[in-house]
Amino acid sequence: MDLTSVMEAGFVAxxxxxxxxxxxxELLFEEPPGDTHIKYGxxxxxxxxxxxxxxxxxGNAALGLPSSSGLMLVFSQKTGFLESVLLDEGYLTNxxxxxxxxxxxxxxxxxxxxxIGVFGTGTMARMQVTYLSTETDCQNIVAWGRSDDSLRRYCxxxxxxxxxxxxxxxxxxxxxxxxxxxxxxxxxxxxLMASQLQPGTHITAMGSDTPEKQELDSLIxxxxxxxxxxxxxxxxxxxxxFHAVRAGHIAAAQxxxxxxxxxxxxxxxxxxxQITVADLTGVAVQxxxxxxxxxxxxxx
Amino acid sequence: MDLTSVMEAGFVAxxxxxxxxxxxxELLFEEPPGDTHIKYGxxxxxxxxxxxxxxxxxGNAALGLPSSSGLMLVFSQKTGFLESVLLDEGYLTNxxxxxxxxxxxxxxxxxxxxxIGVFGTGTMARMQVTYLSTETDCQNIVAWGRSDDSLRRYCxxxxxxxxxxxxxxxxxxxxxxxxxxxxxxxxxxxxLMASQLQPGTHITAMGSDTPEKQELDSLIxxxxxxxxxxxxxxxxxxxxxFHAVRAGHIAAAQxxxxxxxxxxxxxxxxxxxQITVADLTGVAVQxxxxxxxxxxxxxx
Numbered sequence: 001m002d003l004t005s006v007m008e009a010g011f012v013a014x015x016x017x018x019x020x021x022x023x024x025x026e027l028l029f030e031e032p033p034g035d036t037h038i039k040y041g042x043x044x045x046x047x048x049x050x051x052x053x054x055x056x057x058x059g060n061a062a063l064g065l066p067s068s069s070g071l072m073l074v075f076s077q078k079t080g081f082l083e084s085v086l087l088d089e090g091y092l093t094n095x096x097x098x099x100x101x102x103x104x105x106x107x108x109x110x111x112x113x114x115x116i117g118v119f120g121t122g123t124m125a126r127m128q129v130t131y132l133s134t135e136t137d138c139q140n141i142v143a144w145g146r147s148d149d150s151l152r153r154y155c156x157x158x159x160x161x162x163x164x165x166x167x168x169x170x171x172x173x174x175x176x177x178x179x180x181x182x183x184x185x186x187x188x189x190x191x192l193m194a195s196q197l198q199p200g201t202h203i204t205a206m207g208s209d210t211p212e213k214q215e216l217d218s219l220i221x222x223x224x225x226x227x228x229x230x231x232x233x234x235x236x237x238x239x240x241x242f243h244a245v246r247a248g249h250i251a252a253a254q255x256x257x258x259x260x261x262x263x264x265x266x267x268x269x270x271x272x273x274q275i276t277v278a279d280l281t282g283v284a285v286q287x288x289x290x291x292x293x294x295x296x297x298x299x300x
Numbered sequence: 301m302d303l304t305s306v307m308e309a310g311f312v313a314x315x316x317x318x319x320x321x322x323x324x325x326e327l328l329f330e331e332p333p334g335d336t337h338i339k340y341g342x343x344x345x346x347x348x349x350x351x352x353x354x355x356x357x358x359g360n361a362a363l364g365l366p367s368s369s370g371l372m373l374v375f376s377q378k379t380g381f382l383e384s385v386l387l388d389e390g391y392l393t394n395x396x397x398x399x400x401x402x403x404x405x406x407x408x409x410x411x412x413x414x415x416i417g418v419f420g421t422g423t424m425a426r427m428q429v430t431y432l433s434t435e436t437d438c439q440n441i442v443a444w445g446r447s448d449d450s451l452r453r454y455c456x457x458x459x460x461x462x463x464x465x466x467x468x469x470x471x472x473x474x475x476x477x478x479x480x481x482x483x484x485x486x487x488x489x490x491x492l493m494a495s496q497l498q499p500g501t502h503i504t505a506m507g508s509d510t511p512e513k514q515e516l517d518s519l520i521x522x523x524x525x526x527x528x529x530x531x532x533x534x535x536x537x538x539x540x541x542f543h544a545v546r547a548g549h550i551a552a553a554q555x556x557x558x559x560x561x562x563x564x565x566x567x568x569x570x571x572x573x574q575i576t577v578a579d580l581t582g583v584a585v586q587x588x589x590x591x592x593x594x595x596x597x598x599x600x
Binding site for chain 2: 020022023025026027029031032034036038040041042045049051053055056057060063065069070071073075077078079080081082085087
């Protein structure tokens with residue numbers, strides 16, 4: 001089973017209107033601060049439905065515990081019966097997010113990647129780079145981070161995997177060296193500016209998944225030749241596209257949806273000089289597809 | 301641990317505004333028809349939060365399976381971590397519902413119960429009667445049902461528990477013989493009419509939990525001296541009170557909330573001739589309390 005194909009099929013089903021996704025459920029806590037989100041849905045005429053519960057409690061670090069936790073529940077669409085409890089603690093969400101980044105690169109990245117720019121030094125900054133190995137042979141990374149410590153750890157860990165990593169705290173250096181850039185931070189202020197960008201660059205923005213978060217100068221989307229959303233509907237209320245549309249820099253009608261591009265089956269980029277942006281906010285169909293894939297593997 | 305006290309404390313916390321209950325999540329299915337509901341919430345400053353998932357797939361009977369299924373998940377309010385998965389298949393919902401009926405009878409039923417009237421012959425028609433044994437010694441039941449078969453089974457099963465059961469398909473016979481009446485059906489049309497009621501009767505309506513369902517003639521609520529809701533907010537959008545308010549038979553301001561009555565600690569009924577109605581639509585705090593009680597018992 002090829003997980004990338006499974007995820008591509010999910011995006012296509014979503015863009016074809018075959019996925020039922022009710023509004024996200026949310027519980028907020030104040031003492032200690034935390035939030036729990038319930039994402040759920042199903043593909044019509046599929047075998048199962050999935051409920052994902054994900055929590056972030058940011059005081060956990062002080063207790064020596066990870067801030068994220070969670071699970072996925074898989075139920076039969078024929079009987080409503082619970083079939084599987086996947087105690088993945090958020091791992092499968094990371095996998096499905098990294099797969100979406102791989103797919104975005106497949107359809108949008110330039111043919112020759114000079115260097116991969118990475119904003120952030122956390123789990124996705126590592127995982128996404130390794131997931132890109134199916135799309136490019138490039139092993140040169142320019143990593144941007146806020147702290148020398150975390151940059152050093154990132155550099156060591158990625159070097160152990162065979163990557164050549166240069167670190168910087170200057171976004172301009174990333175933009176000058178790299179034509180495939182991955183944004184993986186929870187920033188609420190733009191980290192990369194339109195004026196810094198080189199022609200022929202593709203950016204996948206995976207960090208911004210709420211209305212507050214923003215990693216890209218909205219003018220980048222105005223300057224981009226092609227802007228792709230994982231979910232147009234969702235990207236109009238959160239993420240980079242939300243900010244750019246609200247600021248009047250782009251119109252919603254200019255944005256293409258990833259599933260439609262996958263269905264077309266060809267690279268979206270038509271010239272190596274185009275600037276392209278993929279905005280990935282995370283769609284429930286990704287959770288459905290990854291949970292199904294795990295269950296099928298377990299039962300085969 | 302006394303489960304009734306646990307449930308009473310939950311209703312008091314709810315009426316005191318200490319319970320956070322977001323809107324219910326819902327997934328609807330067409331082929332086969334089914335629905336899944338996600339209820340979740342927490343009591344402020346409590347140790348845990350609870351997510352309950354309950355499904356009803358009405359074609360399951362043809363497969364030899366129960367139509368209902370479900371589970372409860374208990375998480376730490378301090379870390380967000382999953383603590384327990386209770387695969388109760390709806391049993392704990394039945395327990396918390398039966399406990400609510402017991403509490404309603406405790407505060408509202410007449411001192412001397414002549415006979416217990418029961419509309420319906422299913423799980424709650426059985427369970428509620430046995431849960432009432434803490435509130436009354438009465439073992440006389442008049443059971444109303446739609447089918448002779450189900451009435452016969454109900455009669456046999458309850459006789460085996462020591463009850464004296466008379467069965468009928470005429471609501472008037474129930475109303476004439478009984479001064480404590482339990483409504484446990486999924487009816488969408490009134491089964492019991494205001495003209496049939498005797499003074500001094502208490503009715504607990506537990507069957508109607510959606511806007512469509514209705515077991516009582518709305519004029520019963522108009523004629524009642526006291527109307528109590530498990531959740532005033534919820535009862536204005538579903539259940540018996542919803543229908544009576546919409547028809548203009550009662551005003552929302554006349555309705556009391558169960559938690560407030562429990563906090564007062566006295567019987568609500570001030571005379572043995574009063575007609576009283578408790579409308580129980582099921583509140584998330586009941587799920588929170590029952591799940592907590594099970595987990596505490598398991599870990600003690």
